[in-house]
Amino acid sequence: MTNSRFVRLPQGEPITVVVELGRGSLPVVELHGQIKTTCIEATLDSIAIRYPQAPAWRAHLESRKPGHHTLRFTGGADGAQTEFPLGILADLLTGGGRGSLMTRRLAATPLQRELLADADAHPDPARQVEQAAWDWHGPLDTARFTAAWRSVCAHESVLRTAFDDQAEPGLVVHDQADPEVVRLPHGSAEWHSLAEADRRRGIDPRRPTPLRITLLGGGTASPASAPPSRVLLTYHHALLDSWSIRLLVRTFYRAYLAGGELPGGERRPDMTDYTAWLAAQDTAAARDFFTSEDTTGDSVAVPPLFTDTGGRAEGRSRIRLTEEETARIADWAAVRGGSEFTALQAVWALLLYRAGRAEGPSHVRFATTAAGRSILFEGVERTPGALAGPLPQSVLVDPDATMTQLIARLRDRCLDQAAYEWVSAGQIHSWTRHPRPIADTLLTFEPPPRTLTELNAELAASGIEVEPPQTLGVRTAFPLTLIAHHDGGGRLVLTASYGQVRPSEITELLAHAVLLLRELPRGAGQHTTVGEALGLLSGMGVGTAAGPVQAEPQDTGAPPSVLRHRARADAGTVGLVQAPGISRAFYDQLARAYQGPEELLLLGPAPAGGRQAEVAARAMYGALGSRVRSGGGPAVAGFSGDGVAACAIARLAAADGHRPLAVVLDATGAGPEDLARVLASAVGRRH
Numbered sequence: 001m002t003n004s005r006f007v008r009l010p011q012g013e014p015i016t017v018v019v020e021l022g023r024g025s026l027p028v029v030e031l032h033g034q035i036k037t038t039c040i041e042a043t044l045d046s047i048a049i050r051y052p053q054a055p056a057w058r059a060h061l062e063s064r065k066p067g068h069h070t071l072r073f074t075g076g077a078d079g080a081q082t083e084f085p086l087g088i089l090a091d092l093l094t095g096g097g098r099g100s101l102m103t104r105r106l107a108a109t110p111l112q113r114e115l116l117a118d119a120d121a122h123p124d125p126a127r128q129v130e131q132a133a134w135d136w137h138g139p140l141d142t143a144r145f146t147a148a149w150r151s152v153c154a155h156e157s158v159l160r161t162a163f164d165d166q167a168e169p170g171l172v173v174h175d176q177a178d179p180e181v182v183r184l185p186h187g188s189a190e191w192h193s194l195a196e197a198d199r200r201r202g203i204d205p206r207r208p209t210p211l212r213i214t215l216l217g218g219g220t221a222s223p224a225s226a227p228p229s230r231v232l233l234t235y236h237h238a239l240l241d242s243w244s245i246r247l248l249v250r251t252f253y254r255a256y257l258a259g260g261e262l263p264g265g266e267r268r269p270d271m272t273d274y275t276a277w278l279a280a281q282d283t284a285a286a287r288d289f290f291t292s293e294d295t296t297g298d299s300v301a302v303p304p305l306f307t308d309t310g311g312r313a314e315g316r317s318r319i320r321l322t323e324e325e326t327a328r329i330a331d332w333a334a335v336r337g338g339s340e341f342t343a344l345q346a347v348w349a350l351l352l353y354r355a356g357r358a359e360g361p362s363h364v365r366f367a368t369t370a371a372g373r374s375i376l377f378e379g380v381e382r383t384p385g386a387l388a389g390p391l392p393q394s395v396l397v398d399p400d401a402t403m404t405q406l407i408a409r410l411r412d413r414c415l416d417q418a419a420y421e422w423v424s425a426g427q428i429h430s431w432t433r434h435p436r437p438i439a440d441t442l443l444t445f446e447p448p449p450r451t452l453t454e455l456n457a458e459l460a461a462s463g464i465e466v467e468p469p470q471t472l473g474v475r476t477a478f479p480l481t482l483i484a485h486h487d488g489g490g491r492l493v494l495t496a497s498y499g500q501v502r503p504s505e506i507t508e509l510l511a512h513a514v515l516l517l518r519e520l521p522r523g524a525g526q527h528t529t530v531g532e533a534l535g536l537l538s539g540m541g542v543g544t545a546a547g548p549v550q551a552e553p554q555d556t557g558a559p560p561s562v563l564r565h566r567a568r569a570d571a572g573t574v575g576l577v578q579a580p581g582i583s584r585a586f587y588d589q590l591a592r593a594y595q596g597p598e599e600l601l602l603l604g605p606a607p608a609g610g611r612q613a614e615v616a617a618r619a620m621y622g623a624l625g626s627r628v629r630s631g632g633g634p635a636v637a638g639f640s641g642d643g644v645a646a647c648a649i650a651r652l653a654a655a656d657g658h659r660p661l662a663v664v665l666d667a668t669g670a671g672p673e674d675l676a677r678v679l680a681s682a683v684g685r686r687h
Contacts, residue, residue, distance in 0.1 A: 105170055107170055107171070115237050129474065130236075130471070131234050131474075132470060132472065133231060133470055134466060134468060135467050136217075136230070136464065137465040138463040140464070143260070144259065145215060146260075148256040148258075151260060153177060157272065158244070158384050158385050160174040160175070161208060162207050162208045173272070179209045185218075186217045188585065191216060210235055211240060213233055233469065237386060237474065241371075243373060243387070253452070269377075286427075290392070290423070317506055317510055319513075320491055321493075326492040337411055338410070343517070344443060345366075346410055347513050352365075358397070366392075366393050366439045373387065375421050375422050377422075389424055389425060390442050392425070392438040441479070444482070445484045446485040494510055563602050564594060564600040566598055566599035571596075573601055574598045574683060577603050578604060590675055590679075594676040635664055635679075636650060
């Protein structure tokens with residue numbers, strides 16, 4: 001025992017545990033059978049660690065006979081019987097065999113407390129939950145895959161860390177904790193639906209681990225023609241960031257190549273070392289920097305789409321540039337002493353200035369994600385944890401200044417901020433005492449992944465080829481978060497995740513951003529002014545289409561597939577909108593149970609509303625259209641929540657001059673056989 005408040009149990013008597021909670025506020029625990037006494041000691045230590053300010057509970061052991069003991073607790077503050085954590089005691093005692101005992105408690109960083117508070121303040125379990133995914137080509141030993149992730153978890157303390165439930169949140173590092181690894185065979189789930197359902201499931205930051213691994217496919221005897229396996233990582237931002245994920249994936253590869261087991265012990269430095277370093281920092285210089293920023297000129301422009309409360313939704317949109325366009329942006333920014341991220345910030349500043357309808361020199365405000373790896377903490381670049389956080393940017397946009405000058409201002413501010421990447425947005429807000437949050441939009445740039453030459457060569461020797469993890473987007477505390485990253489082909493991808501913002505204007509903002517990113521490197525010289533750059537958007541106001549640029553439909557699923565062929569030539573087609581989280585097997589059962597003559601076509605899933613649903617519906621109708629023309633009695637069906645996409649498909653059919661489609665929505669949650677009968681009845685009435 002490390003805490004003198006608890007008695008030491010007798011050694012050498014193996015016992016098991018049966019928890020019997022007493023009628024009062026303190027429990028009585030019966031100990032029987034086969035379990036190590038060290039497990040009981042660790043349990044008592046864990047309670048003391050979790051409740052450092054708790055009253056002096058005392059444990060009294062009564063031994064009735066060998067292998068049968070009674071553990072009684074007494075104590076309280078000033079004689080009062082303070083409520084004892086009965087549930088925690090029961091979980092620890094009965095969960096000892098799973099190895100989830102706590103070994104040490106850390107103070108949460110300001111950034112972590114703010115991220116946790118934001119997640120707690122919203123009912124959406126996917127708040128502050130991020131995902132990354134990649135393809136795995138070649139054989140994949142699923143047993144070794146799971147063992148490798150368990151080994152990574154054993155070596156990386158951050159994967160065994162969880163928040164406690166105290167009023168001032170802290171972190172508890174568990175001695176052992178196994179990651180959740182879910183393996184699904186090919187064909188058992190549609191990828192986009194699987195990723196969306198897993199995101200909506202969320203991650204509980206108060207339970208180790210903050211990372212869930214899902215594998216779709218896998219197998220050591222996969223033929224060369226088989227589709228690649230897909231790996232999905234879902235994690236919580238309050239404990240991990242995207243930099244950490246890249247570190248952990250590299251560690252996983254090393255474990256996999258080593259047969260599933262990493263050599264050595266727990267890796268350092270870790271968040272224990274980082275929190276100790278952070279506690280020693282003097283905030284005076286950071287406070288001076290963030291409170292003395294230049295805000296001369298007109299007031300900060302605030303785009304109207306973040307202040308109007310009507311017609312809002314949540315969702316994601318994505319636009320992808322070509323490889324040539326991406327390289328051109330990097331070259332154009334480099335000539336001006338900037339980077340791709342600086343160019344993106346400059347473009348975003350122009351769009352915010354224009355959306356705010358500012359005139360003359362005016363400051364615009366947004367936030368950028370600092371990786372947190374430029375600080376003077378030794379080993380920070382190889383420390384996984386929640387270090388990346390938002391920092392405010394305020395830049396003067398002057399139509400008479402040159403784009404080169406705007407990029408220089410943004411570059412210099414980012415360089416000046418590098419020394420203060422350990423400061424949180426909440427700290428800055430408390431120093432500036434501004435009545436509004438630090439910004440309404442957040443820009444995040446993930447640099448191109450490092451080439452892992454040795455690891456890739458070893459994987460290739462085993463017939464394995466892997467791609468860098470790709471970020472899928474995250475809902476943050478900002479109304480709009482724009483993440484830029486490079487895909488496997490080196491192309492720049494912009495992903496906007498938004499909540500309580502009008503989707504149509506987000507899509508147009510993205511399109512305008514891409515237009516500027518394409519056109520500025522083509523024609524803007526060293527002396528091109530900001531006003532001339534804004535002139536490229538002339539005639540494209542909010543609510544105006546942005547020409548040939550089109551957002552990629554998100555979560556539109558796999559290509560449509562035939563579930564059941566029509567029973568006769570004149571029969572129509574029923575298109576089924578696949579619901580998120582519903583497997584292909586469900587629809588196969590529905591097709592077998594369906595009694596009508598119609599062809600059944602499985603369409604991809606669609607977002608639950610907004611412009612993305614319309615885009616997805618148009619893609620679905622493109623595959624459905626020829627079948628609508630080839631038979632009578634057409635219909636489109638789905639579950640409750642698919643109404644926007646289903647009705648959009650029906651409108652497209654009518655506009656195309658065809659017989660209107662029936663729209664059938666089920667809200668009962670029925671099984672495939674029951675749904676088949678409902679669908680056959682609804683479609684049959686159309687003949």
